[in-house]
Amino acid sequence: MSITDQDSAVRTERRTPSAADRDPARFLRRRRISDVVLAVGFPVVMLTLWQIAATSGWIDRRFYPAPTDIVGEIRRTFQDNPKGNWWVDIGISVQRMLWGYGWGVLFGLFFGVTMGMFRTLRVTLEPTLNALYTVPKLALIGIFLIVLGFDDKPLIAVIGVTVFFFVWMQSMVAVMTVPDQLQEAARSFESSRFQLFRHVIFPSALPQIFLGLRVSAGVAVLTLIGVEFVYSPGLRGIGYRINNARTVLDPLQAYVGLLVAATLGVVFVTVIKVVGRLLTPWSSNDRTVL
Amino acid sequence: MQSVDTERSATETDKIVATGVHRVFGGTGERVHALGPVDLAISDGEFVCIVGPSGCGKSTFLRMVAGLIGPSDGTIEFTTHRSGQSTSMVFQEYSIFPWKRVIDNARYGLDVAGVSKKEGNRRAMEYLGKLGLAERAKSWPDTLSGGMKQRVAIARALAVEPEILLMDEPFAALDAQMRQILQEELLELWQADRRTVLFITHSLDEAILLGDRVLVMSSRPGRIIADIRVPFERPRSNTIRTSHEFTELTSELWELLRVEVDDESAGTV
Numbered sequence A: 001m002s003i004t005d006q007d008s009a010v011r012t013e014r015r016t017p018s019a020a021d022r023d024p025a026r027f028l029r030r031r032r033i034s035d036v037v038l039a040v041g042f043p044v045v046m047l048t049l050w051q052i053a054a055t056s057g058w059i060d061r062r063f064y065p066a067p068t069d070i071v072g073e074i075r076r077t078f079q080d081n082p083k084g085n086w087w088v089d090i091g092i093s094v095q096r097m098l099w100g101y102g103w104g105v106l107f108g109l110f111f112g113v114t115m116g117m118f119r120t121l122r123v124t125l126e127p128t129l130n131a132l133y134t135v136p137k138l139a140l141i142g143i144f145l146i147v148l149g150f151d152d153k154p155l156i157a158v159i160g161v162t163v164f165f166f167v168w169m170q171s172m173v174a175v176m177t178v179p180d181q182l183q184e185a186a187r188s189f190e191s192s193r194f195q196l197f198r199h200v201i202f203p204s205a206l207p208q209i210f211l212g213l214r215v216s217a218g219v220a221v222l223t224l225i226g227v228e229f230v231y232s233p234g235l236r237g238i239g240y241r242i243n244n245a246r247t248v249l250d251p252l253q254a255y256v257g258l259l260v261a262a263t264l265g266v267v268f269v270t271v272i273k274v275v276g277r278l279l280t281p282w283s284s285n286d287r288t289v290l
Numbered sequence B: 001m002q003s004v005d006t007e008r009s010a011t012e013t014d015k016i017v018a019t020g021v022h023r024v025f026g027g028t029g030e031r032v033h034a035l036g037p038v039d040l041a042i043s044d045g046e047f048v049c050i051v052g053p054s055g056c057g058k059s060t061f062l063r064m065v066a067g068l069i070g071p072s073d074g075t076i077e078f079t080t081h082r083s084g085q086s087t088s089m090v091f092q093e094y095s096i097f098p099w100k101r102v103i104d105n106a107r108y109g110l111d112v113a114g115v116s117k118k119e120g121n122r123r124a125m126e127y128l129g130k131l132g133l134a135e136r137a138k139s140w141p142d143t144l145s146g147g148m149k150q151r152v153a154i155a156r157a158l159a160v161e162p163e164i165l166l167m168d169e170p171f172a173a174l175d176a177q178m179r180q181i182l183q184e185e186l187l188e189l190w191q192a193d194r195r196t197v198l199f200i201t202h203s204l205d206e207a208i209l210l211g212d213r214v215l216v217m218s219s220r221p222g223r224i225i226a227d228i229r230v231p232f233e234r235p236r237s238n239t240i241r242t243s244h245e246f247t248e249l250t251s252e253l254w255e256l257l258r259v260e261v262d263d264e265s266a267g268t269v
């Protein structure tokens, strides 16, 4: 509809399909390519700038080694050598982390789900858990050492306790916020309490629970490295080696360690994300590159 | 005009009897008297439509019959004769589970009742087919339109073949054509096996077309202010809409409701 007016120019508006509307398949294909280019391109550009800065002497290469230096260091030290084999440390660290994460998730889910479902339990435990939540977990290492002995167990316990609180809180809230409308729909079919849980409460909470699992996967890596800085049985582990590099003034090794820790984190978080996506196919997921 | 109906034959048993039912919402804070007192008797196999102003407690009453919430006072009794599920409900808002595919949603009541998956699928497909959704059996609910979701909810409620079917404005979200198709489908299903149906609607046409009786509720707190027997013969079809009695009945109901809505907007409780 256009209104003709002496003062204003005649205007017509048209709605036309965009290229994406015309051929959505082609659009999605191209967008996927551009997604990958952007996601991979950004770090590549940053690394290149870093490389140029280091080799041209804009930054002090002894403290900020060029990416190629780090790659060379990785090549040297990922095999047996006087500095020790990285693979062994990675293996040991991953094991500690998985045990800690596993226990944390197990207890976190159990307490989160049951406390979400049963009010009495929630009322009883929540204030205490909230209080414990704010205790710095790293400070517990001393107590765990005395109670659990001088092996991997105290380390695993610290990771587990840290992960526990993240999983517990997220899953409790997820279970509590299941829409009443959906619960009533299930109850109208005379579902038992367990059936209600299995068919409605749990699936409804699952996407949010996985968010908690993802966040705590990252937290598990952080805690692992942090604890290994102060306590690392057998003088093995990624965190130990990063810290050791500092004491022996070997920044290249520290950079390798950081790279290893970052890679471990990315891989672990991505695995949890992908598992979550497979288990919650109904929820619209953010599918950028991975 | 309430309850006892002289035309009803003595052999017919009362299926649902409500006596002195009230419902109040809110515990410590503000209390809302949503409904009551409601006294009501519905016989086996009757199709009862409920109309009333928005917020007068219609959904609340249905949820009480379904046993999802309890009455604050009074009792609702009903008798059932089969071992299966006694009531099933189609909700006003979308209530199908986003994490189950269409067929799994439709089969839900059968699953929890322990019916084998094979038999469950067969029955779910039967009702999905009747509601024109056979093609979408494998779809995720989020890919359906609003009206399609509502049809899945209807299929889910019908698939358990309950003795009492509770429907809370089930067709409100549908277009006029689909609404008419489903009204006829529902009438056909009901005429075939005469379940007891409690059907809430805002459409007076729909109430008269479908119901044996139309209950008119007052504004909140909802009470039954009229209980009108629909005189049309069964099987009915949409053609009755043009008859003189139909128009007369509609305006009678309209008048009753208008008074209630006026009351409410004037601030009288």
Ligand SMILES: Nc1ncnc2c1ncn2[C@@H]1O[C@H](COP(=O)(O)OP(=O)(O)OP(=O)(O)O)[C@@H](O)[C@H]1O
Residues within 6 Å of the ligand: B025, B026, B032, B034, B052, B053, B054, B055, B056, B057, B058, B059, B060, B061, B092, B220
């Ligand atoms: N869970 C609840 N808590 C508090 N008040 C409620 C609750 N459920 C319903 N009510 C109140 O009870 C009254 C009746 O609600 P109900 O949903 O039964 O109305 P209705 O007749 O179905 O209305 P509509 O035609 O709009 O669907 C309303 O005033 C509503 O605000």
Ligand SMILES: [Mg+2]
Residues within 6 Å of the ligand: B058, B059, B060, B092, B168
């Ligand atoms: Mg309602």
